[in-house]
Amino acid sequence: MASPKTYRPNIVAFFCRWCSYGAADLAGSLRLRYPVDIRIVRVPCSGSISPQYLLYALLQGADGVWVSGCHPGDCHYRIGNMHARRRLTLFHNLLDYVGIERARLLFTWIAASEAHKLQREAEAFVTAVAALGPARRLVKSLETCIL
Amino acid sequence: MYDAMIFSRLDLPRVIAAWSAGRAVYVPTTAGGNTTLAPFDPERGLSLDYGNTTLSPKAFLFPQTECLLRFATCGQDAALAVAEPQGTQKRLLFGIRPCDAAAFALLDAVFCQDAHSTDPSWVSRRERTILVGLGCNTPDAACFCTAMGSGPHHPRGLDILAADLGDEVLLTPVTDRGRALLAEAASIVPGIPARGERGGTALGRAATLRINAEAVMARSPFAGLTLEAVARRSQRTVHALGIWPAIAETCLNCGVCTFACPTCHCFDIQDETKGASGRRVRNWDTCMSWLFTAHASGHNPRPTKVERVRQRFMHKFKYMPMNLGGRPGCVGCGRCVRQCPVNIDIREVLRTLDMACRAAPPSGAPRAEADS
Amino acid sequence: MNAYARRIREIARRLLSEKAVDAVAGYRAGTVPMRARPFVARTPAEAGELTWTGFCVGNLAKLAIGLPGRVAVCAQGCISRNLVGIVRENRLARENLTVIGVPCLGMLDARKILAKVGGRMVTGVREEGDAVTATGADFEETFARGDVKRDTCLTCRHRNPVLVDEVVADPVPETGGGDGDRIIELWERKKPDARFELFTRTFRDCIRCYACRDVCPLCHCATCFVDRSRPQWLGKTQDEPDVLTYHLLRAFHCAGRCTDCGACESACPLGIPMRRLTAKLESDARRLFGHEASLSLDAKPALAVFSPDDPDEVFS
Numbered sequence: 001m002a003s004p005k006t007y008r009p010n011i012v013a014f015f016c017r018w019c020s021y022g023a024a025d026l027a028g029s030l031r032l033r034y035p036v037d038i039r040i041v042r043v044p045c046s047g048s049i050s051p052q053y054l055l056y057a058l059l060q061g062a063d064g065v066w067v068s069g070c071h072p073g074d075c076h077y078r079i080g081n082m083h084a085r086r087r088l089t090l091f092h093n094l095l096d097y098v099g100i101e102r103a104r105l106l107f108t109w110i111a112a113s114e115a116h117k118l119q120r121e122a123e124a125f126v127t128a129v130a131a132l133g134p135a136r137r138l139v140k141s142l143e144t145c146i147l
Numbered sequence: 148m149y150d151a152m153i154f155s156r157l158d159l160p161r162v163i164a165a166w167s168a169g170r171a172v173y174v175p176t177t178a179g180g181n182t183t184l185a186p187f188d189p190e191r192g193l194s195l196d197y198g199n200t201t202l203s204p205k206a207f208l209f210p211q212t213e214c215l216l217r218f219a220t221c222g223q224d225a226a227l228a229v230a231e232p233q234g235t236q237k238r239l240l241f242g243i244r245p246c247d248a249a250a251f252a253l254l255d256a257v258f259c260q261d262a263h264s265t266d267p268s269w270v271s272r273r274e275r276t277i278l279v280g281l282g283c284n285t286p287d288a289a290c291f292c293t294a295m296g297s298g299p300h301h302p303r304g305l306d307i308l309a310a311d312l313g314d315e316v317l318l319t320p321v322t323d324r325g326r327a328l329l330a331e332a333a334s335i336v337p338g339i340p341a342r343g344e345r346g347g348t349a350l351g352r353a354a355t356l357r358i359n360a361e362a363v364m365a366r367s368p369f370a371g372l373t374l375e376a377v378a379r380r381s382q383r384t385v386h387a388l389g390i391w392p393a394i395a396e397t398c399l400n401c402g403v404c405t406f407a408c409p410t411c412h413c414f415d416i417q418d419e420t421k422g423a424s425g426r427r428v429r430n431w432d433t434c435m436s437w438l439f440t441a442h443a444s445g446h447n448p449r450p451t452k453v454e455r456v457r458q459r460f461m462h463k464f465k466y467m468p469m470n471l472g473g474r475p476g477c478v479g480c481g482r483c484v485r486q487c488p489v490n491i492d493i494r495e496v497l498r499t500l501d502m503a504c505r506a507a508p509p510s511g512a513p514r515a516e517a518d519s
Numbered sequence: 520m521n522a523y524a525r526r527i528r529e530i531a532r533r534l535l536s537e538k539a540v541d542a543v544a545g546y547r548a549g550t551v552p553m554r555a556r557p558f559v560a561r562t563p564a565e566a567g568e569l570t571w572t573g574f575c576v577g578n579l580a581k582l583a584i585g586l587p588g589r590v591a592v593c594a595q596g597c598i599s600r601n602l603v604g605i606v607r608e609n610r611l612a613r614e615n616l617t618v619i620g621v622p623c624l625g626m627l628d629a630r631k632i633l634a635k636v637g638g639r640m641v642t643g644v645r646e647e648g649d650a651v652t653a654t655g656a657d658f659e660e661t662f663a664r665g666d667v668k669r670d671t672c673l674t675c676r677h678r679n680p681v682l683v684d685e686v687v688a689d690p691v692p693e694t695g696g697g698d699g700d701r702i703i704e705l706w707e708r709k710k711p712d713a714r715f716e717l718f719t720r721t722f723r724d725c726i727r728c729y730a731c732r733d734v735c736p737l738c739h740c741a742t743c744f745v746d747r748s749r750p751q752w753l754g755k756t757q758d759e760p761d762v763l764t765y766h767l768l769r770a771f772h773c774a775g776r777c778t779d780c781g782a783c784e785s786a787c788p789l790g791i792p793m794r795r796l797t798a799k800l801e802s803d804a805r806r807l808f809g810h811e812a813s814l815s816l817d818a819k820p821a822l823a824v825f826s827p828d829d830p831d832e833v834f835s
Contacts, residue, residue: 051771052744052752055764059753061421072827082825085834090774090803090822092833094767097706097799099715107834121835137715140753140760142419142426144214177638180630180790181724196638201789202726211726212756287640288551369550397557397582401730403788417755430755433728438746488730488786489577490549490556 009063009129011038014053016046018076020068022112030115034122038066045069047080051091054105058138064104064129068118071109081109100137103128151319151341152329153349158336159316160193163241165335166328170237170277173207175200184240195311198287199244203409203482207240208251208272209258211406215268215427220420231426234272239328241309242281246290246480248304249297250409251278253478256471257412277328279318280305284356286364289481291494294372297478299360300353310353317341317349369494374475376504377464385465386457388503394496395456397489402433404459404483404491410476413439434458460496521646523571523621526687527593530619531566534591534685540617541588544579545569552641553629557582569593571687573627573646576669576785580605580736589615591685595623597671597780599680600813601736604776607816610739620683622691625664625672626781627651630790632667636660665696671781671794673697681814699779702798718763724789725762727755731783731793737773744768770796775804775821776812807832 015021021042027034043049046069057065067088075081088107096102106125110118154162166172167187174193176185181201187193216228251273258269282300283290292298302308306325310317318338320326332338341349364370377385405411415432418425432439435456440449449455467476477493484492531543547558547568555574559582560566571593580601583592590611594602599618605611632641632653645652652661665673675695706714729745732738744752745765752768754761770793777797784794804810807830810821 052768055768056750056752059760059764072831079825082827082829083822085829085831086808086822086825087774089807089830089833090800091771093803094771094774094796094799096711097703097714098718098763098767098796099711099713101711105833109834138760138763140419140421140758142214142217142421142424144212144756144758180634198638198640210757212758285640288642396559399581399730399733399786401733401786402726402728403730403786406726406728407788415755419754419756428754428756430757436729436746484551486788488734488782490551490554492550495550 007130007133008037009126009134010061011064011066011126011129012057012062013038013040013066013068014043014046014049015040016069016081017042017044019070019074019112020108020110020118023110023115023118026112027115027118032115032119034119035126037126038122045075045077045080046084046088047075047077047082049084049088051087054091055138058100058104058135059140061135061139063132063135064106064125066106066108066125068108068110071111074111101132103132104135150326150329151317151346151350152333152338153341153346154316154318154332154336154338156311156314156316158338160189161336162332162338163187163193164189165332166239166241170239172239172241175242184243187241195242195281197242199247199283199480199482202407203250203480204240204243204247205250205254205409205412207238207276208269209254209412211431213268213429215416215429217424217426219423220425221423233268234275237275239277239279241279243278244283244480245280245299245301245303245305245308246292246297246478247409248278248280249292249301249478250304250480252304253410253471253474253476254412256474277324278305279307279309279325279328281309281311282353282357283360284311286360287481288367289484290364290479291367291369291372291481292479293361293364294370294494295475295477295479298357299364300357310356312349312352312356315349317353369492369498372494372497373501374464374468374497376501378468378473380504380507382465382469384507385461385500385504388500388507390499390503391457392453394460394491394499395453398435398452398456398491399488400435400437400452400455401488402435403486403488405433405435406431407482407486409480409482410463410478434462460493460500463493464497464500521571523687524569527571527619527621528566528569530685530687531560531569531591532563534617535560535566536563539589540591542586543569543591543593543619544582544586545593545619546571546575546577549574552643553627553632559586571621573625573644573651573664574629576626576782578734578736578780578782581734581782583616584610584736589617591617591619593619593621593687594680594682595621595626596675596677596679596681597778599682600677600778601780603682603816604778604813604820605736607813607819608739613816617684618680618682619685619687620680621687622680622689623672623675623678624691625668625675625678625695626785627664627667628669628785632662635662635667668695669781669785670702670792671779671784674699674702675779676811677814682816699798700802702795703802706795719759721795722762722766722791722793725766725791726789727757727762727765728788730786730788732769734782734786735773737776766793766796770800773797774800775808775810775823777801778812
């Protein structure tokens, strides 16, 4: 990894196509600047996100993982985000419990119109993750060698 | 026997300390309910009060995960493979049990079948690893080494066989390497050559311990197991016996038996990549797993646990004896008996198998053998 | 033979001879000390082999799933809840299931007994009321049951079966006395760095034999995530991230359904306390959603339902 000065975190974001992904689009249309360290993966619904995706991102070396969906009550599929809320709440608490830094995970509700919220959250998240430095826990490296 | 040495039990840590010069020495250590071979720590001393290690020591010679080679995935060097250094540490395993040493001797026959198929990392580790075994004075309820061609004080596979005589330890070299090692120890720690009257007493005491241990095993409800009937039946006959579904009924298809087993040696090779580099790793695999035989087409020749359980016992008691001149692929360490979550007892399986083979009609023409 | 075993045989014999069931899933004596083994009795004669000891530490619900026809299952509180779960998940039809309810005073931990006798070889264990006596070649030592019970049984909250067709004995006090949330306090009190250190140390010995997964009746995927190859979610190596990810996901897949039967810990050849993870998930399910797994046939698992008022504590 690069020196602290030039260090830029790698962040994977899973955005619901009906809201947060649209917000990111809108942020672009509005020429809102937000950090470039976020790689967005479009998903059909926050309820479609398995904790497996988040762990996979961490295994592959993501420094931060962000999940964003529609506000409760606004799900395109009626209840997907309600299930996501339960599931991801338990999962976030579990990761926190085993010592994965809380700040590496971000869960937000961002509607398609909330480009400014997206910008704010993105800036705050990137700053927080950058402050933690590169992820080490649960990151798969290929270095291990047995003598 | 002529060059055996007697050391005071109190001097044994010093003997091991002497061996520690120039190599890593591992000794049995019990912590948290598990016994492992851990690096020798003179501060902690040495306890000979253990049954056997929880897992077999095969990981020292055949690690569960092992990097075989590395490669680049892009650029001009793509696909350039670099051999990984294998087994560079010189080590000595103290206190492994004769059953586990017999397993190493068995695995030699698997990993070093001929000049073209020798497994370099096995050989490298085997050559750099000295085995000092400790005879078992108190075999436990799951042990059955005597039924598998080994014994509680059997020297096969070892460099030195140690016998715990209580106040003294008798070290008997088995190989030239063991002889040299013993000379190394004797030059630093005072030992007495086991000759004359003194030697005779020690050898006699060791023999008594061996006989007592064997007697304990002879009293086991599973004493007298034999592979003789299994050997007489064709592979196809044994395969087709009706006993397998009942044996497999409660099996969970977990990998405890295969991973704890000192002779199980199947592995899975995977290529892992990350960015511009990658590595090829070899991991233990288990025939209990559905994935073990899954084909890319989706077909699985061992679709249910019955076939998988049958495979495990066929491999140990039929295929390996067929390939290794009659030697069973089991050394009777008893780990699978002790650790199977549903207590499927390999001895009971063998007894059922033996009885079923005796009752089975005589094997057909040799053609049947070739077909199966 | 103890009263429980006698009663179980009686019930099994009757059910089998009346042809009320095709099979009875229970335990028979193990081949080595401190072991009982799962067993399926199909005839009244085989019912005579059934037994009940403190070492019946597997999960018979798992065994019952695979049995054809009508099946009776010996079940303590936890196992009966697993049976409720598998009936709810349509993996076993209620009309094909007869629960032989076994009120439970807690199962025994062979590792604890071995530790108590200093690793000496135990040749037999006797259970008389609250006393557990371990015998060996040259010793006999008696312990209070509470000192050699499995960890999970110390914090049990439902010792009597929640679903019963046949009763083996009168109900026992409902809890083991301990508090399930205390398990997670061990880690929760620590700082994140120390928690991660404890987490890695706890699972350091794992050999990925998957006994914890395979003994568990909650696992029902046709292909487990660890066995998937397209995509391959995690490596097959002993590297720490691969091992830890397996355990995190395995535990998570049980979230809201785990009855804390402890079969995972009992099956582990290395005695890894993996309930540290499932206990956290179940504790959170209780705290946040007021949910306890599989207490009745009408209750859905915590993660199969939601409430509009669910806490938003991790979302912003």
